[in-house]
Amino acid sequence: MIEDLFAIEQSAQGTSPVHRCDARVKLLITLAVIITVVAFPYTTAVYRLGAAILLFFAALWTASGLSPTIYLKRFLLILPFGFFLIFFQIFFENPHYTAFHPLFALPLGIAVYAESVEFASILAVKFLACISFIILLSSTTTMQGMLEGAGRLGMPPEFTLVLGMMVRYLFLFARIYLRVKASLETRCFDAFDRSLPYRYRLQTLAYTIGTIFLRSFEQGERTYTSMRCRGYGKDSHLFIRKKPLLMSEWVFLATSLTLVPAAAVTAWLL
Incomplete structure:
Protein backbone atom coordinates (compact mmCIF):
# COMPACT_ATOMS: atom_id res chain seq x y z
CA MET A 1 0.00 0.00 0.00
CA THR A 142 0.31 16.35 -6.90
CA MET A 143 -0.46 16.54 -3.19
CA GLN A 144 1.42 19.81 -2.92
CA GLY A 145 -0.50 21.14 -5.91
CA MET A 146 -3.85 20.24 -4.32
CA LEU A 147 -2.76 21.85 -1.07
CA GLU A 148 -1.76 25.08 -2.79
CA GLY A 149 -4.93 25.06 -4.86
CA ALA A 150 -7.07 24.65 -1.74
CA GLY A 151 -5.15 27.48 -0.08
CA ARG A 152 -5.80 29.79 -3.04
CA LEU A 153 -9.50 28.87 -2.89
CA GLY A 154 -9.67 30.09 0.70
CA MET A 155 -8.79 27.17 2.95
CA PRO A 156 -7.75 28.56 6.37
CA PRO A 157 -3.95 28.92 6.65
CA GLU A 158 -3.93 26.83 9.83
CA PHE A 159 -5.25 23.87 7.84
CA THR A 160 -2.84 24.34 4.93
CA LEU A 161 0.12 24.48 7.31
CA VAL A 162 -0.83 21.27 9.12
CA LEU A 163 -1.69 19.44 5.90
CA GLY A 164 1.51 20.67 4.27
CA MET A 165 3.58 19.24 7.10
CA MET A 166 1.63 15.98 6.94
CA VAL A 167 2.20 15.63 3.19
CA ARG A 168 5.91 16.33 3.51
CA TYR A 169 6.55 13.85 6.31
CA LEU A 170 4.18 11.24 4.97
CA PHE A 171 6.67 10.54 2.19
CA LEU A 172 9.56 10.67 4.66
CA PHE A 173 7.86 8.04 6.81
CA ALA A 174 7.19 5.95 3.70
CA ARG A 175 10.89 6.00 2.81
CA ILE A 176 11.81 4.94 6.34
CA TYR A 177 9.33 2.07 6.10
CA LEU A 178 10.74 0.97 2.74
CA ARG A 179 14.30 0.98 4.12
CA VAL A 180 13.24 -1.15 7.08
CA LYS A 181 11.35 -3.48 4.75
CA ALA A 182 14.38 -3.80 2.47
CA SER A 183 16.63 -4.62 5.44
CA LEU A 184 14.25 -7.42 6.48
CA GLU A 185 14.14 -8.80 2.94
CA THR A 186 17.94 -8.83 2.66
CA ARG A 187 17.95 -10.96 5.80
CA CYS A 188 15.46 -13.36 4.13
CA PHE A 189 12.72 -12.59 6.67
CA ASP A 190 9.14 -13.08 5.53
CA ALA A 191 6.31 -12.54 8.01
CA PHE A 192 4.15 -15.02 6.08
CA ASP A 193 6.79 -17.76 5.89
CA ARG A 194 5.24 -20.69 7.76
CA SER A 195 8.60 -22.42 8.02
CA LEU A 196 9.64 -19.81 10.61
CA PRO A 197 8.37 -20.15 14.19
CA TYR A 198 5.24 -18.14 14.81
CA ARG A 199 6.64 -16.55 17.97
CA TYR A 200 9.81 -15.51 16.14
CA ARG A 201 7.80 -13.81 13.41
CA LEU A 202 5.68 -11.91 15.93
CA GLN A 203 8.74 -10.88 17.88
CA THR A 204 10.52 -9.59 14.77
CA LEU A 205 7.47 -7.66 13.62
CA ALA A 206 7.08 -6.14 17.09
CA TYR A 207 10.72 -5.01 17.04
CA THR A 208 10.23 -3.58 13.54
CA ILE A 209 7.11 -1.63 14.50
CA GLY A 210 8.90 -0.32 17.60
CA THR A 211 11.87 0.76 15.50
CA ILE A 212 9.65 2.65 13.05
CA PHE A 213 7.83 4.32 15.94
CA LEU A 214 11.08 5.41 17.59
CA ARG A 215 12.46 6.75 14.30
CA SER A 216 9.24 8.68 13.71
CA PHE A 217 9.38 10.13 17.22
CA GLU A 218 13.03 11.13 16.87
CA GLN A 219 12.37 12.67 13.46
CA GLY A 220 9.49 14.65 14.92
CA GLU A 221 11.73 15.99 17.68
CA ARG A 222 14.42 17.00 15.18
CA THR A 223 11.85 18.62 12.92
CA TYR A 224 10.27 20.58 15.77
CA THR A 225 13.66 21.82 16.98
CA SER A 226 14.71 22.91 13.50
CA MET A 227 11.38 24.70 12.92
CA ARG A 228 11.68 26.55 16.25
CA CYS A 229 15.19 27.64 15.27
CA ARG A 230 13.73 29.10 12.08
CA GLY A 231 11.15 31.14 13.97
CA TYR A 232 8.17 28.77 13.76
CA GLY A 233 5.30 29.73 16.06
CA LYS A 234 1.53 29.98 16.37
CA ASP A 235 1.39 32.76 13.76
CA SER A 236 3.39 30.82 11.15
CA HIS A 237 1.63 29.98 7.88
CA LEU A 238 2.44 28.12 4.70
CA PHE A 239 3.46 30.62 2.02
CA ILE A 240 1.37 30.23 -1.14
CA ARG A 241 2.18 32.63 -3.92
CA LYS A 242 -0.59 34.15 -5.98
Whole structure:
Protein backbone atom coordinates (compact mmCIF):
# COMPACT_ATOMS: atom_id res chain seq x y z
CA MET A 1 0.00 0.00 0.00
CA ILE A 2 2.80 2.44 0.87
CA GLU A 3 4.51 1.72 -2.44
CA ASP A 4 1.32 2.89 -4.19
CA LEU A 5 1.79 6.30 -2.57
CA PHE A 6 4.87 6.94 -4.70
CA ALA A 7 3.14 5.56 -7.80
CA ILE A 8 0.22 7.97 -7.38
CA GLU A 9 2.54 10.94 -6.96
CA GLN A 10 4.61 9.87 -9.96
CA SER A 11 1.58 9.65 -12.27
CA ALA A 12 0.45 13.08 -11.04
CA GLN A 13 3.63 14.68 -12.40
CA GLY A 14 2.71 14.28 -16.05
CA THR A 15 2.76 16.96 -18.73
CA SER A 16 -0.64 16.50 -20.38
CA PRO A 17 -3.14 19.40 -20.61
CA VAL A 18 -5.08 17.90 -17.70
CA HIS A 19 -1.92 17.67 -15.58
CA ARG A 20 -0.93 21.26 -16.40
CA CYS A 21 -4.38 22.60 -15.59
CA ASP A 22 -4.51 24.60 -12.34
CA ALA A 23 -5.40 22.56 -9.27
CA ARG A 24 -8.18 25.01 -8.38
CA VAL A 25 -9.97 24.21 -11.61
CA LYS A 26 -9.78 20.47 -11.05
CA LEU A 27 -10.83 20.80 -7.41
CA LEU A 28 -13.89 22.89 -8.30
CA ILE A 29 -14.91 20.53 -11.11
CA THR A 30 -14.56 17.51 -8.82
CA LEU A 31 -16.63 19.20 -6.12
CA ALA A 32 -19.25 20.19 -8.67
CA VAL A 33 -19.54 16.61 -9.91
CA ILE A 34 -19.76 15.17 -6.40
CA ILE A 35 -22.37 17.69 -5.22
CA THR A 36 -24.45 17.24 -8.37
CA VAL A 37 -24.39 13.45 -8.26
CA VAL A 38 -25.04 13.20 -4.52
CA ALA A 39 -27.86 15.78 -4.59
CA PHE A 40 -29.56 14.12 -7.57
CA PRO A 41 -32.80 12.34 -6.51
CA TYR A 42 -32.75 8.57 -6.01
CA THR A 43 -34.52 7.66 -9.23
CA THR A 44 -33.58 5.65 -12.29
CA ALA A 45 -32.86 8.96 -14.04
CA VAL A 46 -29.48 8.81 -12.32
CA TYR A 47 -28.47 6.22 -14.92
CA ARG A 48 -28.58 8.91 -17.61
CA LEU A 49 -26.72 11.37 -15.43
CA GLY A 50 -24.12 8.74 -14.59
CA ALA A 51 -23.60 7.96 -18.26
CA ALA A 52 -23.01 11.65 -19.05
CA ILE A 53 -20.66 12.14 -16.09
CA LEU A 54 -18.66 9.02 -16.93
CA LEU A 55 -18.43 10.11 -20.58
CA PHE A 56 -17.00 13.44 -19.38
CA PHE A 57 -14.59 11.55 -17.12
CA ALA A 58 -13.50 9.28 -19.98
CA ALA A 59 -12.72 12.32 -22.14
CA LEU A 60 -10.60 13.89 -19.39
CA TRP A 61 -8.82 10.63 -18.60
CA THR A 62 -8.01 10.14 -22.29
CA ALA A 63 -6.67 13.70 -22.49
CA SER A 64 -4.46 13.02 -19.45
CA GLY A 65 -2.63 10.27 -21.34
CA LEU A 66 -2.78 7.89 -18.37
CA SER A 67 -3.28 4.18 -18.88
CA PRO A 68 -6.73 2.71 -18.08
CA THR A 69 -4.86 0.13 -16.00
CA ILE A 70 -3.92 2.86 -13.51
CA TYR A 71 -7.58 3.75 -13.07
CA LEU A 72 -8.64 0.13 -12.67
CA LYS A 73 -5.98 -0.59 -10.05
CA ARG A 74 -6.92 2.41 -7.94
CA PHE A 75 -10.62 1.79 -8.34
CA LEU A 76 -10.21 -1.81 -7.19
CA LEU A 77 -8.36 -0.57 -4.09
CA ILE A 78 -11.32 1.63 -3.17
CA LEU A 79 -14.06 -0.77 -4.31
CA PRO A 80 -14.28 -2.89 -1.12
CA PHE A 81 -15.20 0.16 0.96
CA GLY A 82 -18.21 0.95 -1.20
CA PHE A 83 -19.12 -2.53 -2.39
CA PHE A 84 -20.30 -3.89 0.96
CA LEU A 85 -22.33 -0.77 1.69
CA ILE A 86 -24.04 -1.06 -1.69
CA PHE A 87 -24.41 -4.84 -1.71
CA PHE A 88 -26.20 -5.09 1.64
CA GLN A 89 -28.84 -2.61 0.48
CA ILE A 90 -30.59 -5.40 -1.43
CA PHE A 91 -31.60 -7.08 1.84
CA PHE A 92 -33.38 -4.07 3.37
CA GLU A 93 -36.63 -2.22 2.70
CA ASN A 94 -35.46 1.24 1.76
CA PRO A 95 -37.69 4.15 2.92
CA HIS A 96 -37.51 5.74 -0.55
CA TYR A 97 -40.10 3.17 -1.70
CA THR A 98 -43.62 2.53 -0.47
CA ALA A 99 -44.21 -0.93 -2.00
CA PHE A 100 -41.82 -3.86 -2.21
CA HIS A 101 -41.82 -6.88 -4.50
CA PRO A 102 -39.62 -9.80 -3.39
CA LEU A 103 -37.49 -11.36 -6.10
CA PHE A 104 -36.53 -14.45 -4.09
CA ALA A 105 -36.20 -15.56 -0.49
CA LEU A 106 -33.12 -16.73 1.38
CA PRO A 107 -32.81 -18.80 4.55
CA LEU A 108 -33.41 -17.18 7.96
CA GLY A 109 -36.28 -15.15 6.59
CA ILE A 110 -34.11 -12.90 4.40
CA ALA A 111 -35.73 -11.61 1.22
CA VAL A 112 -34.28 -9.73 -1.75
CA TYR A 113 -36.60 -7.02 -3.09
CA ALA A 114 -36.68 -5.60 -6.60
CA GLU A 115 -36.85 -2.05 -5.23
CA SER A 116 -33.85 -2.67 -3.00
CA VAL A 117 -31.84 -3.96 -5.96
CA GLU A 118 -32.82 -0.84 -7.89
CA PHE A 119 -31.74 1.40 -5.00
CA ALA A 120 -28.41 -0.46 -4.75
CA SER A 121 -27.81 0.07 -8.47
CA ILE A 122 -28.52 3.80 -8.07
CA LEU A 123 -26.00 3.97 -5.23
CA ALA A 124 -23.49 2.10 -7.39
CA VAL A 125 -23.82 4.66 -10.19
CA LYS A 126 -23.38 7.54 -7.77
CA PHE A 127 -20.38 5.83 -6.16
CA LEU A 128 -18.74 5.12 -9.52
CA ALA A 129 -19.16 8.68 -10.79
CA CYS A 130 -17.81 10.34 -7.63
CA ILE A 131 -14.90 7.96 -7.13
CA SER A 132 -13.87 8.24 -10.78
CA PHE A 133 -13.40 11.99 -10.53
CA ILE A 134 -11.56 11.67 -7.23
CA ILE A 135 -9.18 9.21 -8.87
CA LEU A 136 -8.77 11.60 -11.80
CA LEU A 137 -7.96 14.47 -9.42
CA SER A 138 -5.39 12.48 -7.43
CA SER A 139 -3.84 11.00 -10.58
CA THR A 140 -3.30 14.34 -12.32
CA THR A 141 -2.54 16.66 -9.39
CA THR A 142 0.31 16.35 -6.90
CA MET A 143 -0.46 16.54 -3.19
CA GLN A 144 1.42 19.81 -2.92
CA GLY A 145 -0.50 21.14 -5.91
CA MET A 146 -3.85 20.24 -4.32
CA LEU A 147 -2.76 21.85 -1.07
CA GLU A 148 -1.76 25.08 -2.79
CA GLY A 149 -4.93 25.06 -4.86
CA ALA A 150 -7.07 24.65 -1.74
CA GLY A 151 -5.15 27.48 -0.08
CA ARG A 152 -5.80 29.79 -3.04
CA LEU A 153 -9.50 28.87 -2.89
CA GLY A 154 -9.67 30.09 0.70
CA MET A 155 -8.79 27.17 2.95
CA PRO A 156 -7.75 28.56 6.37
CA PRO A 157 -3.95 28.92 6.65
CA GLU A 158 -3.93 26.83 9.83
CA PHE A 159 -5.25 23.87 7.84
CA THR A 160 -2.84 24.34 4.93
CA LEU A 161 0.12 24.48 7.31
CA VAL A 162 -0.83 21.27 9.12
CA LEU A 163 -1.69 19.44 5.90
CA GLY A 164 1.51 20.67 4.27
CA MET A 165 3.58 19.24 7.10
CA MET A 166 1.63 15.98 6.94
CA VAL A 167 2.20 15.63 3.19
CA ARG A 168 5.91 16.33 3.51
CA TYR A 169 6.55 13.85 6.31
CA LEU A 170 4.18 11.24 4.97
CA PHE A 171 6.67 10.54 2.19
CA LEU A 172 9.56 10.67 4.66
CA PHE A 173 7.86 8.04 6.81
CA ALA A 174 7.19 5.95 3.70
CA ARG A 175 10.89 6.00 2.81
CA ILE A 176 11.81 4.94 6.34
CA TYR A 177 9.33 2.07 6.10
CA LEU A 178 10.74 0.97 2.74
CA ARG A 179 14.30 0.98 4.12
CA VAL A 180 13.24 -1.15 7.08
CA LYS A 181 11.35 -3.48 4.75
CA ALA A 182 14.38 -3.80 2.47
CA SER A 183 16.63 -4.62 5.44
CA LEU A 184 14.25 -7.42 6.48
CA GLU A 185 14.14 -8.80 2.94
CA THR A 186 17.94 -8.83 2.66
CA ARG A 187 17.95 -10.96 5.80
CA CYS A 188 15.46 -13.36 4.13
CA PHE A 189 12.72 -12.59 6.67
CA ASP A 190 9.14 -13.08 5.53
CA ALA A 191 6.31 -12.54 8.01
CA PHE A 192 4.15 -15.02 6.08
CA ASP A 193 6.79 -17.76 5.89
CA ARG A 194 5.24 -20.69 7.76
CA SER A 195 8.60 -22.42 8.02
CA LEU A 196 9.64 -19.81 10.61
CA PRO A 197 8.37 -20.15 14.19
CA TYR A 198 5.24 -18.14 14.81
CA ARG A 199 6.64 -16.55 17.97
CA TYR A 200 9.81 -15.51 16.14
CA ARG A 201 7.80 -13.81 13.41
CA LEU A 202 5.68 -11.91 15.93
CA GLN A 203 8.74 -10.88 17.88
CA THR A 204 10.52 -9.59 14.77
CA LEU A 205 7.47 -7.66 13.62
CA ALA A 206 7.08 -6.14 17.09
CA TYR A 207 10.72 -5.01 17.04
CA THR A 208 10.23 -3.58 13.54
CA ILE A 209 7.11 -1.63 14.50
CA GLY A 210 8.90 -0.32 17.60
CA THR A 211 11.87 0.76 15.50
CA ILE A 212 9.65 2.65 13.05
CA PHE A 213 7.83 4.32 15.94
CA LEU A 214 11.08 5.41 17.59
CA ARG A 215 12.46 6.75 14.30
CA SER A 216 9.24 8.68 13.71
CA PHE A 217 9.38 10.13 17.22
CA GLU A 218 13.03 11.13 16.87
CA GLN A 219 12.37 12.67 13.46
CA GLY A 220 9.49 14.65 14.92
CA GLU A 221 11.73 15.99 17.68
CA ARG A 222 14.42 17.00 15.18
CA THR A 223 11.85 18.62 12.92
CA TYR A 224 10.27 20.58 15.77
CA THR A 225 13.66 21.82 16.98
CA SER A 226 14.71 22.91 13.50
CA MET A 227 11.38 24.70 12.92
CA ARG A 228 11.68 26.55 16.25
CA CYS A 229 15.19 27.64 15.27
CA ARG A 230 13.73 29.10 12.08
CA GLY A 231 11.15 31.14 13.97
CA TYR A 232 8.17 28.77 13.76
CA GLY A 233 5.30 29.73 16.06
CA LYS A 234 1.53 29.98 16.37
CA ASP A 235 1.39 32.76 13.76
CA SER A 236 3.39 30.82 11.15
CA HIS A 237 1.63 29.98 7.88
CA LEU A 238 2.44 28.12 4.70
CA PHE A 239 3.46 30.62 2.02
CA ILE A 240 1.37 30.23 -1.14
CA ARG A 241 2.18 32.63 -3.92
CA LYS A 242 -0.59 34.15 -5.98
CA LYS A 243 -1.20 32.56 -9.34
CA PRO A 244 -3.83 33.91 -11.76
CA LEU A 245 -5.77 31.48 -13.89
CA LEU A 246 -5.10 31.43 -17.61
CA MET A 247 -7.89 32.32 -20.02
CA SER A 248 -8.05 28.71 -21.25
CA GLU A 249 -8.47 27.53 -17.65
CA TRP A 250 -11.30 30.00 -17.08
CA VAL A 251 -13.02 28.78 -20.23
CA PHE A 252 -12.60 25.11 -19.24
CA LEU A 253 -13.87 25.80 -15.72
CA ALA A 254 -16.90 27.76 -16.91
CA THR A 255 -17.75 25.14 -19.52
CA SER A 256 -17.46 22.28 -17.04
CA LEU A 257 -19.49 24.04 -14.34
CA THR A 258 -22.19 24.63 -16.94
CA LEU A 259 -22.21 21.15 -18.44
CA VAL A 260 -22.42 19.24 -15.15
CA PRO A 261 -25.64 20.91 -13.85
CA ALA A 262 -27.06 20.92 -17.38
CA ALA A 263 -26.53 17.16 -17.59
CA ALA A 264 -28.39 16.73 -14.28
CA VAL A 265 -31.32 18.85 -15.44
CA THR A 266 -31.48 17.04 -18.79
CA ALA A 267 -31.34 13.61 -17.13
CA TRP A 268 -34.17 14.60 -14.78
CA LEU A 269 -36.43 15.99 -17.51
CA LEU A 270 -36.02 13.16 -20.01
